[in-house]
Amino acid sequence: MLLDLGFPVLALALVVAIIGVALAMIGARRDDLAIVASARNAVFVVAALVLTAAVLLWIALLTNQFQFEYVASHVERNLPVFYKFSALWGGQAGSLLFWTLILSGYSTLAMIGFRNQHRQLMPYVIATLLTTTAFFLVIVIFAANPFKKLGFVPADGTGLNPLLQNYWMVIHPIGLYLGYVGMAVPFAFGVAALATKQLGNTWIRSIRRWTLVPWLFLSLGILMGSQWAYIELGWGGYWAWDAVENASLLPWLTATAFLHSIVIQERRGMLKVWNLVLVFLTYELVLIGTFITRSGVIESVHAFALSNVGPIFLSFIALSIFGYLWLLLDRLPMLRSDNELDSMLSRESGFLFNNVVFVGIAFATFFGTTFPMFSELLTGNKISVAAPWFNKVNGPILIVLLILMGAGPLLGWRRSTREALRANFQWPLLATAAVPVLLFVLGIRDALPLVGFALCTFVLATIVQEFARGASARRRITGESWLRALINLTQKNQRRYGGYIVHLGIIMMALGIIGNTFFQLETQGTLKRGESLTIKNYVLTYQGLRQVAQPTHTEVLAPLMVTRDGKDIGVVQPQKNLYFKTPDQPTSEVGLRIFPAEDLYAVLAGWEGNGESASFKVFVNPLMIFLWLGGLVLALGTLTSLWPHTQAMRVSASMPSSVQPKRA
Numbered sequence: 053m054l055l056d057l058g059f060p061v062l063a064l065a066l067v068v069a070i071i072g073v074a075l076a077m078i079g080a081r082r083d084d085l086a087i088v089a090s091a092r093n094a095v096f097v098v099a100a101l102v103l104t105a106a107v108l109l110w111i112a113l114l115t116n117q118f119q120f121e122y123v124a125s126h127v128e129r130n131l132p133v134f135y136k137f138s139a140l141w142g143g144q145a146g147s148l149l150f151w152t153l154i155l156s157g158y159s160t161l162a163m164i165g166f167r168n169q170h171r172q173l174m175p176y177v178i179a180t181l182l183t184t185t186a187f188f189l190v191i192v193i194f195a196a197n198p199f200k201k202l203g204f205v206p207a208d209g210t211g212l213n214p215l216l217q218n219y220w221m222v223i224h225p226i227g228l229y230l231g232y233v234g235m236a237v238p239f240a241f242g243v244a245a246l247a248t249k250q251l252g253n254t255w256i257r258s259i260r261r262w263t264l265v266p267w268l269f270l271s272l273g274i275l276m277g278s279q280w281a282y283i284e285l286g287w288g289g290y291w292a293w294d295a296v297e298n299a300s301l302l303p304w305l306t307a308t309a310f311l312h313s314i315v316i317q318e319r320r321g322m323l324k325v326w327n328l329v330l331v332f333l334t335y336e337l338v339l340i341g342t343f344i345t346r347s348g349v350i351e352s353v354h355a356f357a358l359s360n361v362g363p364i365f366l367s368f369i370a371l372s373i374f375g376y377l378w379l380l381l382d383r384l385p386m387l388r389s390d391n392e393l394d395s396m397l398s399r400e401s402g403f404l405f406n407n408v409v410f411v412g413i414a415f416a417t418f419f420g421t422t423f424p425m426f427s428e429l430l431t432g433n434k435i436s437v438a439a440p441w442f443n444k445v446n447g448p449i450l451i452v453l454l455i456l457m458g459a460g461p462l463l464g465w466r467r468s469t470r471e472a473l474r475a476n477f478q479w480p481l482l483a484t485a486a487v488p489v490l491l492f493v494l495g496i497r498d499a500l501p502l503v504g505f506a507l508c509t510f511v512l513a514t515i516v517q518e519f520a521r522g523a524s525a526r527r528r529i530t531g532e533s534w535l536r537a538l539i540n541l542t543q544k545n546q547r548r549y550g551g552y553i554v555h556l557g558i559i560m561m562a563l564g565i566i567g568n569t570f571f572q573l574e575t576q577g578t579l580k581r582g583e584s585l586t587i588k589n590y591v592l593t594y595q596g597l598r599q600v601a602q603p604t605h606t607e608v609l610a611p612l613m614v615t616r617d618g619k620d621i622g623v624v625q626p627q628k629n630l631y632f633k634t635p636d637q638p639t640s641e642v643g644l645r646i647f648p649a650e651d652l653y654a655v656l657a658g659w660e661g662n663g664e665s666a667s668f669k670v671f672v673n674p675l676m677i678f679l680w681l682g683g684l685v686l687a688l689g690t691l692t693s694l695w696p697h698t699q700a701m702r703v704s705a706s707m708p709s710s711v712q713p714k715r716a
Contacts, residue, residue: 055117058108058199062149062192065101068094069186073179080175080247091178092163098185099156106153109146109198113139119205122146122198128211128633130603135212138222141229142212144346144361145198150225151342152188154233159185162237166258173255176244177237184236187368195361211604211633218639220280224273228300231270232338235303237262238310239335242328246379251324251386256314261694263314267307268690274300275683286626286640286655288574288671290679293442298421299341302414306334309410316403319465321390325380326407328387332376337414339369344421395467402460409453416445454507454562457555458514480513501570508559508566515552515559522549546692553689560682567650567675576657576669588672590652591615592624597663605631610656610666612643621645626656626668650674 072094079087109122113136118124126139126146141147159181166174192198215221238259245255277297278290291297310330316323343365393400420437428434462476487509488502496502523537532540542549575587579594586592592612600607609627613620624643631637643654651673659666 055108055112055120055199058105058112059193059197061101061105061108062189062199065098065105066186066189066193068101069098069182069189072098072182073186076175076179076182080172080179085171088175088178091175091182092167095156095159095163095178095182098182099160102149102153102156102185102189105199106140106149109149110137110140113137116209118207118209119201120198121200121202124202124206124209126209126212128209128604131209131212132603134219134222135217138216138225139212141225142216142221145192145196145200147225148188148192148196148346148361149198151229151233152185152192154229155181155185155188155236158234158237162240162262165262170244170254170258172248172250173241173244176247177240180240180243181236184240187364191361191364195364211631214605214629214631214634214637214639215284217604217629217631218280218284220276220284224276224280227269227273227276229273231266231268231273232300232303232342234262234266234269235307235334235338237266238331242331243376243379246328246376246383249383249386251383253318253321256317256327260311260314263307263311264690264694267304267311268687268694270300270304270307271686271690272683274304275680279680282676283642283644284639286642286669288572288653288655288669288673289568290676293417293420293439295421295424296341296345298417299337299344302341302418302421303334303337305410305414305417306330306337309407310334312403312410313407316400320400322393322400323404323407324387324389325384328380330407330411332380333411333414336369336373337418339365339372343369397463397468397473399460399463399465402456402463406453406456406460409449409456413446413449413453416449417442420445451503451507454504454511457558458507458511461514461518461552476517479517480510483513484510498570501566504562504566504570508562511555511559515556518552519549542692546695550689550691550693553692554686555689557682557684557686557689560678560685562682564675564677564679564682567678568673571674573672574669576667578665578667580665581663585612585668585670587670589617590670590672592654592668592670594666594668595623597659597666602629604633605629607641608656608659608663610643610659610663610668612654612668614645614652624652624654626654628656646677648677651676 072091075087075094076091079085079091111117112120112123113127114133116123116127116129122143122145126143127136131139139146141150159178162177162181166177170177241255241259241262245251274297277300281292281297282290307330310327313323313327313330317327343362346361346365393404395401420442423437424434458480459477462473462480464472468476484506488506491502491505496505519538519541522541523534526532526537526541527534530537530540573588575585577585579585581594581596584591584593592614595611595613598609598611600609607627607629609625611623611625613623615621622645624645626643627641629639629641631639640655643656645652651671653671653673655669655671657667657669
């Protein structure tokens with residue numbers, strides 16, 4: 053049977069990966085391009101084999117091949133097709149195969165993108181990527197085989213976890229995996245730079261985009277996961293500092309620090325050791341996050357059950373840490389900075405402090421996330437660290453981060469004079485002082501949100517000033533309109549102004565966080581038909597329950613007629629989904645009405661009898677729309693930074709092929 057080829061295909065992929073690693077190392081030692089080319093071809097073969105295995109598993113899931121344990125455990129006959137498709141990453145074994153598939157895809161793209169570049173680096177890049185691929189193939193083959201067969205063929209499957217039967221859970225994991233896995237490419241180049249002693253700026257320039265792309269996917273994946281938590285879990289929030297949430301945030305923090313610090317190495321030849329450490333930390337935090345999610349050592353609503361993949365993960369993590377640090381320590385004498393920090397009031401120092409803050413948040417989050425595991429190991433008691441601890445520890449650090457985000461662009465390279473500081477900080481500081489005064493007059497008295505709004509204003513004023521000054525200077529030279537000047541300004545320096553757009557997205561997201569954290573309103577109550585619940589200027593009137601039968605579950609809907617300031621604004625309809633295969637795992641779907649200033653958010657908590665009475669929780673969440681719109685702006689800024697420079701493309705196209713510059 054065709055599907056029985058799945059396991060042999062994976063085993064063959066592992067053999068080819070191991071051979072590819074050996075060929076890459078032999079080719080590097082002998083400086084033999086033909087052998088290195090064979091290693092490169094091994095990457096393509098492994099990718100084709102892993103893709104074949106994934107397609108076979110997809111076929112098994114879509115066609116209800118319940119003789120396979122994974123299929124029987126994660127789909128059922130009546131499950132909608134797109135949930136059957138997403139079931140590939142809905143369970144332990146399938147998600148690890150999906151991880152391997154994306155890694156082999158990134159590896160293939162790297163081979164194509166760098167096929168005529170970095171002759172000395174590429175053998176070690178190939179060896180590192182294939183080693184990581186081989187590690188995941190070992191797990192899939194020996195510890196989490198998705199093609200394992202049952203001794204019988206069930207009439208139907210168990211079905212997908214109800215919490216995963218949501219459209220965000222179809223796309224959110226894809227974003228996370230594309231972000232997680234892509235961080236292997238920068239790490240591979242870091243290993244190659246250390247192994248070949250080519251420790252200048254070449255490898256840094258080559259991987260900026262290869263870091264920015266997975267960083268964007270990881271950012272969007274985290275936001276999509278927050279949206280899922282917001283609409284599916286029914287608690288009025290979007291981020292609970294859950295262990296698996298934190299596991300996705302940790303590599304994002306260190307990758308963000310890396311994207312900032314590579315600017316210093318490119319421009320001044322500084323922070324060489326630090327950049328190699330950040331690449332290493334990002335890769336290891338991806339592995340550790342994957343271990344936390346899949347080993348079952350830490351409880352989470354997102355995590356997989358306890359499994360035997362943990363020891364294999366820990367072994368590989370330990371080996372990779374030891375090997376990389378050994379290389380790094382051996383090469384330390386070659387990693388001296390080309391320049392020293394000239395002044396604490398400089399852009400270099402701003403970037404450096406920025407990095408310290410990002411790593412500080414990562415350390416605090418890592419400590420809080422893993423504390424239950426270590427407390428159980430040392431004392432026998434699992435002591436959990438809850439959201440209030442993370443907020444108290446990371447809150448002040450985030451305040452410092454906002455200050456640096458606003459101040460950094462206003463500082464000059466090498467040294468800032470007193471006159472330059474006065475000219476650059478004058479208007480942003482005036483705006484920063486004015487906004488909290490205005491908000492205080494309007495009735496906001498709490499110090500923390502006032503500080504938050506003030507710092508958001510500081511960063512926003514800095515961004516506006518930078519764009520305004522640049523566009524004004526361009527208009528004086530070219531006579532262009534403001535809009536044309538802004539567009540051309542951004543195109544001429546996409547990295548700088550794309551970064552400012554990313555900062556704008558972060559500030560918009562910060563506004564949503566401040567609104568939800570400090571100004572959320574909540575009420576609850578049990579209503580009979582026709583009775584009402586009031587919150588702020590909203591009145592919600594219960595209309596009674598109705599049930600809708602679906603192939604895998606029954607939807608229990610509780611429409612609430614809503615008025616605001618006495619005017620009818622429609623209906624919100626919270627619901628519960630009762631799944632036939634898992635009746636003890638009902639899920640919530642919130643009733644949500646989004647307004648520019650706030651969200652009206654209703655949750656059906658329960659009901660009695662035939663719905664003559666029902667219990668509800670209702671929230672008003674101010675400024676939440678800024679959290680999601682900020683994510684879109686962040687994506688726009690990242691794409692602006694990534695987009696090939698149009699002028700550079702025209703120049704390159706006009707050059708003879710023999711003299712065209714190489715672009716990473």
